[in-house]
Amino acid sequence: MENELRPFWNRLFSFDWKFGLFLILIICVPRFFLVLSANSSGNYGYIGLIMIISAMAPILFLSKYGRIKIGMTKTKNYSWLVIAFITGLFASILLYFLGQFLYGSSYENWYTYIGKSYKIPSAINENDKAILFTVMALTGMTFSPIGEELFFRGIVHSSFAKSMGNKKASIVDSSAFALIHISHFGLVFINNKWSFLMQPTSIWVLSMFFVSILFFIFRKRSSSIWGAVICHSAFNLGMIYCIFYLL
Template sequence: MTPETANQLRLRPAWSGLLPAAPFVGAALALVFLLMRGAGVLGPARWQWALPLGFVLMAAVPWILLSRQGRREIGLKAPTGRFAFSGALACGAASALLCFALGMLLYGRGADNWYVSIADSYRRAIPAGGMSPLMLQIALTLPACIFSPVGEEIFFRGFLQRAFAQRWGARAGGWIESSVFGLVHLVHHGLVANAAGLRPGIVSAALWVVLMVLTARMFGEIRRRADSVLPAIAAHAAFNFTMSMAIFQALW
């Protein structure tokens, strides 16, 4: 089996004609999910459903397009290694703390801090009235530890990385996929207005994208070492949990 063949997606027979266009299909799906995320985060309250729906559809992509063997090859299987999950959880939490510390060091509690922007999006998502601080924290943290990690890791580190690797090779495909992941997260900081109507600065938005690209590469390396996307989901969940804890303890 050549490296090119090893990188190919195994599509369902009904979709086999799409194999040469798989990278472009993946990019088109990423754009659709970006628009859904943007509507859910930046749009009016009546569009908030688009955010979780986008994550559900991300997770569904391999079952719609790939054969059973294809799903296994993108990492939907048990991981190898005894410490795959414990190491992944530690890496995810440490990465979130690093992002928090850097944001506080550079920008304090100002609008240029990426976690402040995310805290503002939390406030828009669920009105605080009538909910205790603990219940509010649970209501916002629990979905962030389920929908985003499962949907994004299956789609980005599973389907999209393999689709890009099919055309550009595993190494380049991984960096391209991670760059798309980073740019998508401009929806959360960079395109988000704060309560005063001001937008974060270009430099802080660029730093946020770089941090998300590097975080995505970490998730990708976890997925590669474990030969499974499941530890990457665990790392992503640990990142989101730690980020949420930092927001509620220091920025709420």
């Protein structure tokens, strides 16, 4: 019988919910505090590193059979990739309008707070703004979607699904994804002090949970992890566009 884990790890773990929980603890807990540190220091270098580690997790831990099982394979239905892109873009713009309706341009608006990390100069011409947007968009459409989807909708989801099935596993990986994003918005560092914004954080976390469910749906529909990656990539593109051009 083929095993999802490489022989070395197979001696230490079973590919089940305990292994999934182990991955969440060793990746998500350090990431949470690294993001908080970056928000206060302005040094976001380690965030890219944690995304690379997340993306490498399936390669480090899984056999070829395991990587296929988590969806690291070509899609059989390319039309679902197009639908995934459109849906991700729509979801990010919808979240922009929700934030504007509830909180305007205050720091209680998740996109406003996240946007401050982009350090967009107030006096910037349109050409330079377009260049900066392109750089940020390309980065946001690659590092985060690939790293997070291979990790959350890939290896973490599949390990939980082995024990409890896809529906419950999707709730687990989506919850982990949503809660980790409190470090991006929720626990906020403004005017050199930390604050916790209860109501907007609750809306933000719930939004991240439902977006995660969308990512899983497109992983399933496309029969490939790349359906989730494409949807996530489009969501990030929409978010970055809203921050640069609509706020």
